[in-house]
Amino acid sequence: MRIDPLTTLTEDAEALLRMRALERTSDVETNLQQLRKAFEAGKLHGACLYDAQETARGVVIWRWSDSHQSYAQVLVLYVPPVMSADLGLALVDHVFARLSQSPTLAVIEARMRDQSPGVRDGWEQRGVVFFERCRMVRQLRQTPIPVLPVPDKYHLVRWDDAHQEQIEQLAMIAYRDSIDAVVVPD
Numbered sequence: 001m002r003i004d005p006l007t008t009l010t011e012d013a014e015a016l017l018r019m020r021a022l023e024r025t026s027d028v029e030t031n032l033q034q035l036r037k038a039f040e041a042g043k044l045h046g047a048c049l050y051d052a053q054e055t056a057r058g059v060v061i062w063r064w065s066d067s068h069q070s071y072a073q074v075l076v077l078y079v080p081p082v083m084s085a086d087l088g089l090a091l092v093d094h095v096f097a098r099l100s101q102s103p104t105l106a107v108i109e110a111r112m113r114d115q116s117p118g119v120r121d122g123w124e125q126r127g128v129v130f131f132e133r134c135r136m137v138r139q140l141r142q143t144p145i146p147v148l149p150v151p152d153k154y155h156l157v158r159w160d161d162a163h164q165e166q167i168e169q170l171a172m173i174a175y176r177d178s179i180d181a182v183v184v185p186d
Contacts, residue, residue, distance in 0.1 A: 001057075001087070003094050006046035009036045012056035013048050020078045020114060035061065045098070049079075049091055057083055058091045058116075062099070065109075069102040074110040081115050088118025089125075096126055 006013055014032060021028035038044040049058035058079040065071040074095055079088045099108055110123060123130075150156055157163075 001049065001051055001090060003047045003049050003090065006039070006048055006059075006061070008039050009046075010048060012050075013046065013059045013061075016048070016056055016059045016078060016080070017076070019080055020076070023081070023114070038063070044075075046076075047091070047094055047098075049087060049094075051087075058087050060091050060095045062095060064102075068104050070104040070106040072099045072102075072105065072108045074108065077110060077112070077116060077119055078114050079116040079118065081117060083117055085118030085121060088116045089122040090118075092119055092122025092126070096122075 009017075009032065017032060017035070018028055021031065035044065039046075044061055044063050046059065046061040048056050049060075051057045059076060060074065060078075061076040062072055062074045065073055077088075077091055077095065079091065096108070099105055108128070110128075112119060112123075
């Protein structure tokens, strides 16, 4: 097994991303175009994992969210579900080792949207904290928003960008000792 760095989106990496898109039913062409542009602009880093027969079996893509390289986002870490968990473990080891080379690394956000074998185990072996998010979508035409009385000493105002600074300050206080302070400061 070998892992080659990606400086552009190679045919092998694209083939794996197309397989991933089939599992996720996403718009693969738009996503690939965005990834190509981001690689060309030097905003993304990645690697492709090959087995002993020189077949691409996994891909990882990440970016630094800040210029100090303290906050990394692993956007894709994909191994097809039928592959060995060892491949997922190898990709996690690779990306962890690469990101750890930054002396200012503080946070790695790894999006685990796929059922890639070995990936979650690989992160667990590194002693990471899992921070699970959920997203609730309410379709307004189907489920009406209840009309509730506004509590005393509160009032409703229309959103304005001038409120952003107050919201950020409130979020920093509320999330001071949690991962949210870094991941979602606003």
